[in-house]
Amino acid sequence: MKLVLSLGGSVLAPRDPERVGAHAAVIENLVEAGHTVGAVVGGGTVAREYIHTARELGANEIELDQLGVDTTRLNARLLIAALSERAATRPARDYETAGAALRRGEIAVMGGVAPGQTTDAVSAALAEYAGADLLVYATSVPGVFDADPAENDGAHRYDELSATELVDVIADIEMTAGASAPVDLLAAKIIERSGVRTVVLDGTDPDRVAEVVESGSHDGTDIIPAAADEPTYWAMND
Numbered sequence: 001m002k003l004v005l006s007l008g009g010s011v012l013a014p015r016d017p018e019r020v021g022a023h024a025a026v027i028e029n030l031v032e033a034g035h036t037v038g039a040v041v042g043g044g045t046v047a048r049e050y051i052h053t054a055r056e057l058g059a060n061e062i063e064l065d066q067l068g069v070d071t072t073r074l075n076a077r078l079l080i081a082a083l084s085e086r087a088a089t090r091p092a093r094d095y096e097t098a099g100a101a102l103r104r105g106e107i108a109v110m111g112g113v114a115p116g117q118t119t120d121a122v123s124a125a126l127a128e129y130a131g132a133d134l135l136v137y138a139t140s141v142p143g144v145f146d147a148d149p150a151e152n153d154g155a156h157r158y159d160e161l162s163a164t165e166l167v168d169v170i171a172d173i174e175m176t177a178g179a180s181a182p183v184d185l186l187a188a189k190i191i192e193r194s195g196v197r198t199v200v201l202d203g204t205d206p207d208r209v210a211e212v213v214e215s216g217s218h219d220g221t222d223i224i225p226a227a228a229d230e231p232t233y234w235a236m237n238d
């Protein structure tokens with residue numbers, strides 16, 4: 001299958017070579033098994049540190065986003081360093097370049113693209129552009145909740161959610177540079193229109209990514225293209 005993997009900066013823990021190596025190994029194994037893989041890497045704490053410092057210095061939100069973009073590309077280079085020669089040599093800066101790499105059978109790697117969004121949207125756009133069979137958001141929480149689980153002990157995880165419902169759930173999350181959301185709003189809208197099958201899961205253990213590709217099973221949130229019935233919930237502490 002053709003997979004686009006969104007590796008949140010929080011998950012890649014860029015300064016931990018073991019973690020980056022483990023994610024690279026899962027990607028290599030998937031390619032070895034015949035899958036086509038595009039990976040999009042987030043900015044993580046390094047991006048947020050730059051953004052925080054520059055905000056204190058008076059930078060505007062577009063300047064802050066641009067710092068974030070540059071950091072995601074540095075992190076993307078770390079993933080490339082851990083991948084074999086099957087990977088493109090540098091992070092693609094646009095979808096045509098990444099798509100061309102995928103057509104050549106390479107592992108395409110991207111960071112950010114433009115201010116006003118996050119790598120969540122880049123992942124959704126690459127998935128749409130490349131005609132991906134599956135889009136996986138490997139993030140630091142086990143799916144999409146009805147409230148931020150970091151701030152609400154009683155937050156409930158959605159087992160599945162339509163893309164339209166996802167838009168509603170995340171619409172109120174702020175869009176400032178460096179903001180945290182399991183999937184950003186633009187990504188949700190792109191998923192809604194593209195209909196690409198999407199899963200949001202806890203990707204701190206890279207084996208969970210391999211499992212969802214190979215067996216379809218996961219403990220995260222399924223984003224289903226068509227309008228869903230009533231969303232189903234799992235209590236966070238179940």
Ligand SMILES: Nc1ncnc2c1ncn2[C@@H]1O[C@H](COP(=O)(O)OP(=O)(O)O)[C@@H](O)[C@H]1O
Nearest residue numbers: 008009010139140144145147148150180181182
């Ligand atoms: N409704 C929600 N469901 C899940 N996570 C949420 C929600 N609202 C806010 N968050 C926060 O989003 C964070 C994930 O975003 P982020 O740190 O940007 O991840 P990544 O680095 O994987 O892109 C989580 O730590 C969580 O606290």
Ligand SMILES: O=c1ccn([C@@H]2O[C@H](COP(=O)(O)OP(=O)(O)O)[C@@H](O)[C@H]2O)c(=O)[nH]1
Nearest residue numbers: 009042043044065068112113114119177178
């Ligand atoms: O195409 C992009 C990708 C990223 N960013 C900026 O870079 C930050 C970090 O990227 P991302 O949120 O994807 O990183 P993660 O949440 O995965 O650490 C974002 O908050 C944005 O400010 C951006 O402006 N455009």
